[in-house]
Amino acid sequence: MHHVGLILYPDFQVLGLSMCSAFELANSAVGKRAYEISLLSEHGGLVQTSAGFGIDTKPLVKQPFDTLIVTGYNREVRASPALVNYLREAEPSTRRIGSICTGAYILAAAGLLDGRRATTHWESARAFQSLFPKVKVEEDRIFINDGKVWTSAGMSACVDLALALVEQDLGHDVARRVAKQLVLYHRRAGGQSQFSVMLEIQPRTDRIQAALIYAKDNLKSELSVDDLARIANLSPRQFRRVFQTETGQSPAKAIENLRLETARLLIEGGYRTVDSIARETGFGDRERMRRAFVRAFGQPPQVIQRASRA
Structure with a gap:
């Protein structure tokens, strides 16, 4: 089973939670619990979303995760020292680490994007590149996979990222079935532009x-x-x-x-x-x-x- 930890922090962009539906439907598609999802935060307890309501979370603890994903914010994220240290310590034992939108700021602050290709929300890409010059930013991508690290654009791109992770784990047919259940017009490839003609x-x-x-x-x-x-x-x-x-x-x-x-x-x-x-x-x-x-x-x-x- 793939244990996915979704890391939240105060005022995170609520749309990031939608990627959980892709993992939930993947479980239904294969008829077993292929994914277990844990919502995590630095101290645990209720974390306020960008929409103003709270989400219950578990505190960050040293336990193995197959996949860790940091959610995004509506603007630049400043990572806490505790979260940065947690990611640095978790990286060697975690198969995949990823970010949604400006969650890339937190991965970069932990040094996990140094020398890697990465993306983020198009609105933040230039500022992100200036702040983290060691990262190879590609601002016009839906998501990017570089080794064990995955980064995605903002907002709905988290669903495209989740589908790509499902495809890597369970195959193309399962990912296609999940996308169909989500009533997506089409699945967007990682290299696709964040903009549409x-x-x-x-x-x-x-x-x-x-x-x-x-x-x-x-x-x-x-x-x-x-x-x-x-x-x-x-x-x-x-x-x-x-x-x-x-x-x-x-x-x-x-x-x-x-x-x-x-x-x-x-x-x-x-x-x-x-x-x-x-x-x-x-x-x-x-x-x-x-x-x-x-x-x-x-x-x-x-x-x-x-x-x-x-």
Whole structure:
């Protein structure tokens, strides 16, 4: 059985508790108690959440854990000396140590991220890097696994982290079943950006939203302005004008960004060739996709693919 210790402290971000549901549902999926969860804090007892209510916890004691995870805060976290010492002493005997969001500050204060790749909430990443220059911060990642240490972005990314831990322990099929039970739209890979093209565009009307959803579902097609205007029930001229007004970019640029986002996810998944991904995402051929990747990410698809495999 995997004993997971979730470390809390006053005013921790309450959404971090949602990762417990992934472990709970994993137990149901395999029909046995694969995970036991302990909520821990420095002194034990009630710990106030960011939402204002209290959670009962056990005090930090020297006992073996399979996995220790430090929760995040809504801003920079200052780790207590006792918590830092606890993590340093627990690290050699703990199979995995992780953090959610700004919980990375506490791992870094304990020296557990020195020389490692790590991530945190995008809003805190620059300040985090300045404070801990020995950490290799990658600010635009959902979660990162470097050796025995796992770090995640903020808020809902804790669920993606939990699913990745379940997959490592119990396999892909169990993690997929848990994600389905959680009613997730899709499981996000660790290398996925903390930002979403659809979220960034955020059109105001259902007509433009419908056109974007159609485009997302049909990236392999040509997706001309005429096609999208027809979905939005507008003339091509009206569509261009309304689209630019609502999204701040042209239809062509938005479609390219959707293609880039999807292509990068597929490349980081590591299961398909660059040529097949170029065709599937509507770039047509690898050279056109290569040029788009260099413009957007500063490197070609093959470099990203090699880094993901490594």
